[in-house]
Amino acid sequence: MMTRWFKNAIVYSLDVETYLDSNGDGVGDFQGLISKLDYLSGLGITCIWLLPFFPSPNRDNGYDVKDYYSVDSRLGDLGDFVQFMSKCHDLGIRVIIDLVINHTSIEHPWFLDARKSKDSPYRSFYIWSDRPLPFKKKEIVFPGEEDQVWTYDDAAQQYYFHRFYAEQPDLNIACEQLRKEILRIVEFWLYLRVDGFRIDAAERVIELDGASGNQRKMLDDFFETLRSFVASKNPDAVLLAEANVAPKDIGLYLRRNQRMHMLFNFYINQHIFLSLAKGDAKSLRAAFEKLPLCDDQQQWLNFLRHHDELTLTLLSDEQRALVFSQYAPQKTMRIYNRGIRRRLAPMVANDPRLLHLCYSILFALPGAVLLRYGDEIGMGDNLNLDGRVSVRTPMQWSSSHNAGFSTANARKIVHPIIKEGEYSFTRINVLAQQRDPNALLNFIERMITTRKQTPEIGIGKYSFSKNTPSGILAHTCEHDNVKMFFCHNFKDEVTTLALSDFIPEHSAVFEILCDGESAVHDGLIILDGFGFIWLRVENKI
Structure with missing residues (x-):
């Protein structure tokens, strides 16, 4: 059976309005995005997830949709979208768009x-x-x-x-006519060749207090109806659910080949940061052991950050307080009493070792990979902006006017560009990092290239080693007689391990990737503080 494309996808999340402005009005647009597709292709991105680009009053960053069949006029028109899709497919890049069906705008x-x-x-x-x-x-x-x-x-x-803003009335999925209309919307965008949909607020879509009997069954079956319909129009298209749920509830979304293809791995995301905060990998290993296994028609989408806050609701109060103290010590860095409104680089004090460790963990864990625009260069946040907007500042392309994002007057820019401090666009930008072989951008590009050469991560059987020091996460992924071994050090101290504790002595071991200081020598794995190493293991002939 051919491996489904999403099993090893490298997904890149972006908002058209903050990516690149082509006409000087201060707002990013599809023509600007089209001009940067070669950059994304060169980086190694295989799929773009577009945040909502539909007409909207923008009470909630476009998630308050007033027309599902069009493009926000600030960003372009349907012709621009078709041109965008055509070039993406020419470059081998798939496209997933947001399907916002929990609510609409009050202006719909x-x-x-x-x-x-x-x-x-x-x-x-x-x-x-x-x-x-x-x-x-x-x-x-x-x-x-x-x-x-x-x-x-x-x-x-x-x-x-309404569970979101008052300007976002909830839709009633129990209504048969509404369900039919949703399928028409899906069919429209599939006709324009999109490769899938991110189901926004998926856990709320099928919630309805008081639902019972046939109505409850209909809600439970809605995702199956949606998947069947999508498959009938494009068997290669995928459904990706946004559902921040505990392991016991994952079956509502990943159920054989009947519901979602992919699920955001919120549970692992939160335990990555818990383990990093503790300097103890046991929490992350234990979290992965609680997850159900994905079959060949399902996949996790692992991530570090996305466009919303880093939510911590699946942790205990004590665990959440620990993560807050480490990565959001000031109240202005927190939001809704549940999450962190910062980008990754500021969270780890822009420490290259921690940034590299975080991305190595992300790319090595079983599942597909999600990157947020700007994180590939270590963009910062603007905590002076309201709420979630702190992590939604425009892309920093160069040190020129407005970070190369727009030629408009600064007052017209959709969100203020970061101009001061360590994360200023004069210091952090794509052009500067492309010229620097040691920059984060080039590290991410190497990481993506290496990940593409190790498909075992996305499709193989995985196993986590239990008999390791508390700060060490060690696991293997194996497929078709090829085994990959990964080792990550969550502590800021050198740790030495016996290679034979993880790999049979008759094996040939090849170093694929490491942090630069860690190495295999004389039968030992020597991990630097916050170090990592990837090894390919083969049987000696």
């Missing part, structure tokens, strides 16, 4: 019509009540910015339900 025509009358054909697309119903605080996605989930609408003369 469905909602505008629904609020006019209880007899509107769109009334049942949303959730209404004559009075605010009881709710749990955890249902509020943005605590501190919203304090309730029911908002009264004067025109409708009822309350509507």
